[in-house]
Amino acid sequence: MTTFDAALPVIGRAPVVLDAAQQAVRDARSGRGAVVLGAPGSGKTTAAIELVAAAILDDGLDPAQVLVLTPARRTATLLRDRLVVRLGAAGEGAGEGAGRALPGPLARSVAAFAFALVTAANRLDGLAEPRLLSGADQDADLGELLDRATLDEVLGELAGPGPAWPEHLGPEVRRLGAFRTELRDAIARLSEHGVGTDWLRARGRERGLDAWAALADLVDEYRQVLGSARPGQLDPAELVRAAVGLVHEPPSGMPDLPRLVVLDDAHDATPSALDLVAALAARGATVVALGDPDVAANTFRGAEPEALAGLPALLGWRDAEPIVLDTVHRHGPTLRALAADVASRIGTARAGMQRRAPAVPLDGAATDGRGAADPRAIPATWGGAIVALDAPTATRERSLIADLLRERHLLDGVPYRRMAVIVRSGRMVPGIVRALAQAEVPVQSTAAGRPLREHPAARALIRHVDVGVGRSPLDGAAATELLLGPLGGIDRVGLRRLRRALRAEELAGEGDRPADILLADALADPARLATIDHRTARRAARLARTLQAIGERHAAGATVDELLWLAWSESHVAEVWQREAAGFGVAAAEANRALDAVVAVFTAAATIVDTVPDATVESFLARVLDSDVGDDLLAPVRSDDAVLVATPAAVTGLEADIVVIAGLTEGVWPNTRVRGTLLGAPLISRLARGLPVDDLDERRLVLDDELRMFLLAATRARRQLVVTATAGDDEQPSALHALVREHAHRDAAARLGIDLDALAADAVATPGSDREQERVRAEAQIEAALQAARPVRARSLRRLVGRLRRELVDAGGVARESDRVEAARALARLAVERVPGANPEQWWGMLAPSTEAPLFDGDEVVSISPSKLEAIETSPLDWFLDTIAPREAGPQTGIGTIVHAAMQHAVDPDLDAIWAEIESRWSELVFDAPWLAEQQRRLARRYAVGVAAYLRDAEQEGRGLVGAEQRFELIVDRARVSGSVDRLEVDGDGAVRVVDLKTGKPLTKQSDIDTHPQLSAYQLAYAEGAFDEVLDRVLDGLPHRPGGARLLYVREGVRGSDYREAAQAPLDEEQREAVRERLRQAVAAVAVARLTGVRTVDRFDFAAVAHRIHRIGPVTGES
Structure with missing residues (x-):
């Protein structure tokens, strides 16, 4: 088993001491071979390495005649490195054969070995070497094929009979990425089992699956197109199938086949891989296959957990009993008990004897191979070998993980490279990586598998x-x-x-x-x-x-x-x-x-x-x-001291001192959604292997796969397993989290010397007795022990700097003077080390302002828009920011502009004409989604109805238009008030009123309307003669009087009307003077060197985010 730290002794630079079962595996290198079952951590890979070492070093077998296979390339690389170290160390000074050059990698993935065989055969025939078809290439090819077929189907231009898809798999479904995923899966299953499209059609007829006939037609077309567009390119299953044929009937001149074949992680081998191993066995090779169906992580690629138990029959072995590794070496009894409990909940897959293997007790019996103390032991401060944590939000959950990892590293000296965080899905990896990096935890992950x-x-x-x-x-x-x-x-x-x-x-x-x-x-x-x-x-x-x-x-x-x-x-x-x-x-x-x-x-x-x-x-x-499919681009995982973040499949063959399994939230892990429901790829596999298919509980099969992934992840831990989940209003920990918490509870009781079963039995027998009270106290002790396992916050430099600065500038007097002195000294030390935020030169307010000059000098006139007067009164700072750096205009702002223009250009209350004006400019707007565009379009139509209704009423009531978007300017002391009014109207009695169009929510409180700054400024402008010129021209000198101002809301109506008005009565002189004073105060508020903002914010909510900058202290605590 490989750890993340390549220097750890567990890798083995010298022969290790094997237990009796492992020795039996080592001795199986001759004869027909063996199938080996072993629980996680029982030393399967170690036994395989020692078997290979014995064959080469003791038996003198040529390395070229030894082949170690794994289902995945990454695990093959890990195993190859360990073999090189093992054979190199043993060969030093060993005389003949020492330091011999290996003819090629001893360990290969099944696909790599198949590629080598097919390449050798092609060279004999004078052909180019084969090319492997990647998942992304296949996805792109299928997408293009489906798009073309769908277009022809829609246009009715099919040249011939195409796939007749059932109604539930119409064009909309076939355009989905999920459909292509299932299509690729189905094609892979056909190739894996070596069955053709005629077989698929026949099985479809037998089971009444119309989709399989269409699938078969599409596969035929796809292979025909692929053969012409990508000659010589094979998908992995086709490549292995080709290799199987070459092993059965090798052409003349082919290299000799291996005499010893070792298949590690056999539970993840696909049917074609097992057929390749069987073909090698049929040619005389000794085969040793090692695995555990309980941790099969490759089922989504067609691997069948039951196949390992059926391997002896496939190899032609009669009465073959597997070798069962009966001791777990990786972790102690506590973790082993959890692993056995999880395994007991999984279908046995025709195996299960390996589940009974106990762990070596943590009593010094197990060492690291050099006589050192048991490396599996943990400090008492860790809170046990199993810890279950939860947090109110996903963000807080990630922060909790970072706190724990930093604590283990800083306080207990555990290198980051001996820690891992495992999540169910690759899409969860980036979030964990970002959170750890922000908490200053070095982290590494691979990009493989992501588009x-x-x-x-x-x-x-x-x-x-x-x-x-x-x-x-x-x-x-x-x-x-x-x-x-x-x-x-x-x-x-x-x-x-x-x-x-x-x-x-x-x-x-x-x-x-x-x-x-x-x-x-x-x-x-x-x-x-x-x-x-x-x-x-x-x-x-x-x-x-x-x-x-x-x-x-x-x-x-x-x-x-x-x-x-x-x-x-x-x-x-x-x-x-x-x-x-x-x-x-x-x-x-x-x-x-x-x-x-x-x-x-x-x-x-x-x-x-x-x-x-x-x-x-x-x-x-x-x-x-x-493409929605990612490529395996051989992106190397950095080997520096960093935490590995990965999925269960990516940690096969690895182990770590501390493993954190994150995201054990209900609906996330386990995810019991049945897969392959569109095309039935899993059913293809079961039918092809002759496995039972009737009365299957598909949800049970999915749950078994989820448990296998969890068991694989949990058994990577050597010393401590930590599981985390989100426990909030909308999310709750899953059953897996509850299971782990139960084991953590029992482990805590055992460490405290509490017999829970005895206490519970006594409490039931004698309710209300002292034993019941004792049980309550015991539960409280256990809960306290579980809570003590939670990490302490502020283990990062950023948090430390924040806490020290709070102590240093403590204005409430809570911190003692001596604490402030110590905080200052600590900050000085951190500043010397250039820790961000520790140096006072980096603190807010410590640098001198670039200028102390006011925004407007002396008697300089200040331009004020009536629509911005309220913003100045509320927060001069926000007004300033919105003036020099306006917010990004959204679609709603653009709609308002277009509606205003439609009202301005309307010559009569014709709704169709107004809507046509709006539609003519609709293309200027940009929306994030079509549904949003449609929603806003309906809302704009509502505005048009309101505008038309208002114009119709104005016409019927005899109000004439004096000016639309009428410009004006007014000087009040240092304030230059300028802008434009949407409509300036006059009625038959000569009353002039200002109308301001609004598309937002209406203002209904009359006291707010009476003092509305924008309307008040418009009325003051009228009173001061700002509109006299246009009034004289339009009214031809007729007298006029103030008629007030009003806000016209067209978003919703009231009392049967399609619009709503908020009217401000004409202002008297006292009210007009109040408006002048408001303008003077506005000038005073902005003609300064330091603009004020909103009040200090101590609680962030949806109302607070409306402000661009909040007046908060330079150092704040976390809410």
Whole structure:
């Protein structure tokens, strides 16, 4: 068994002491061989290594005649390294044969060995070596085939009879990524079992499965297309099947086949892999297969847990009894009891004897091989070998994990490389990785299995080429994505500044195109940005030149890897990321992940260029951007001191001192959703192997798989297993978490010397007795022991700095003077070590302001918009921020602008005309989803109805329009009040009123309406004669009087009307003077050097997020 720390003695640089069962495995290297069953940690791999060592070193078997197979390439690499160490160490000074050069890797994956066989046969026939069809390639091919077939079906242009899919598998379903996943799974099962499409059609007829006939037709078409488009390319199952045929009938000149075959992790071997082993056995090879069906993690690829028990029959062995490893060495009895309990809940898969194996007690009987103390022992402070924790939120759960790992490392000296966090799904890995990195826990994970487009850096690089070659249009959304992406170098503030500059130039040239179109045009023409003298514009121009160069090189025939390199080199981020990656903390972790993703992109591109020379750039882009399947890109796991975050399948063959299983939340793990319901791939496997299929409890089978994954993950632990879950209002820990907690409870009782069973029996026999009280006290002791296992917070430098700074600046006097002195000394020490935040020069408020000059000098006039007067009164700081850096305008703002324009241009109350005006500009709006666009469209229609109803009533009541969007300006002392009113109306009695259109929620409190600052400013403007010129012109000198102001709400009506009004009565002189004073106060509030904001926020809620900056202290506690 391999640990994450390659230097640990468990790897074995010398022969290890085997128990009797392991010795029996070692002795099985001659004759026909053996099937070996062993619980996790019972030493299966160790026995296999010693078997190989004995065959080569003791029996003199040529290494070329020994083959060690594993189902996965990663485990083969681990096993190969251990074999090299074992054989190299034993061979030193051993005389003849010492240090011999091995002819090739002793350990290989089944696919690698099959590839070598097929390659050798092809060379004999003068053919090129085969190419392995990746999952991503297959997904792209199937997607293209399905799209074309669906289009032909919809258009009625099928050239011949195509697959007749059942109604429930219509075109909408077949376009889903989940359908392609099941399709790939079904094709793999057919290849794995070596059955054809005629067999599938027959089984479909027998079981009334119409989908299988259509599936068979599609598979035939797919293989025909693949044969012409990708000649010589095979999927893994086809490759192994081809190798099986070569072993049965090897061509003349083929290399000799191995005499000894060792199959480790046999429980994960697929049917084709087992058939390959059987073929080797039929040619005279000794076969030793080792495994445990209880930890089979490859069932989703077609592995059958029952197959291991059936292997002797497949090999032709009669009366063959398996060798059962009867002692678990990896962990102690506590963890072993949990593992046995979990295993007992799994179907036996025709095996189960291995479950009875006990663990070696933690009494010194087991050592690490060099006479050291038992490496499985744990300190009393750890709270036992099993710990079950929960947290109110997923974020807090991740923080809890980080706290625990840091505590084990800092206080107990456990290297990070001897820790692992295991999650059920690969999609959960990035969240854990980010959380640990933010908590300053070094972390490592692999990118294998995730589509490249899910990695931000990889997606950004690919999208540069995608847009540059013209596969995807350069529209506003694409321009924004590229500029804000990891390679664009522009943040949202810079992008907003660039959009405003482009818009200003557009308006100066009397144009009216929206900013999105201007942004796209600017990236399409680098010269367009030459007139904007700003750093952001220069970066955008560099991106524009890069896109232009990519297009030109593509037209000249450049390959995809050349175009990717052009995009990468012109981004100028390589040195920055390399420098950040060499550091530590969040930035270093992000930089490392970004660089790994970029390397993965170039690896994928190089593979395409090498294996499919005639592949187009567009086909590569479609493959990586449209596929939901990730490639195994051989991204190496770094070997530095870091915690490994992985899925159960990725930790096969590994172990760690501390294993954390995260996310044991109901519905997440176990996930009992039945898989393969569309095409029935699991049923194909069972029928092909002759296994029972009637009266199957499919949910039970799924649960068994979930338990196997959990058992695999839990048994990676040598010293301590920790499980975590979310326990909140919407999420609860799963049954697996409860099971582990029960074992943790019993372990705590045993450590405290409490006999729970005896106490419970006595309490039942004599209720109300002292024994019942004793049981209650015992439970309290146990609970206290379980709580003591929770990690203490503030183990990170960032939290430590925060706590010390709070003590230093404690304004409430809670901290003693001596505590503040010690805090100052500690901060000084941390500052010397350059810990962020420790140096007072980095604290808020310690640096002198760049200027103390007020925002407006002396008697300078201050421009105030009536619509912003309330914002100044509420928070001058927010007003300032919204003025210099306006918020990103959303679709709702754009809709309001369009509705205002429709009302302005309306010549009569015709609803159709008003709606036509709105529709004519609807394309200017950008929505995140079609459903959102439709929702907002219905809302806009509601606005149009309200506007038309108001205009109709105004016409009937004799109110005439004086001016729409009527501009005005008013001077009050230092305040210049300027703006425009939506409608200035006059009735038959000469009463003039201002109408302001609103599309938001209505204001209903009359006291608020009476003092509404915007309406009050409009009324003051009328009183001061700001509208006299237009009134005189329209009314031809007729007298007029104030008629007040009102807010017109068109979102909802009232009392049978389609709109709602909030009316402010005409102001008298006293009220007008109050408005003037409000303007003076507004000027005083902003004509200062230090703007004030909202009150200090001590509770963050949805209301608080409306403010751009909150007045909080430089150091705050966590809520």
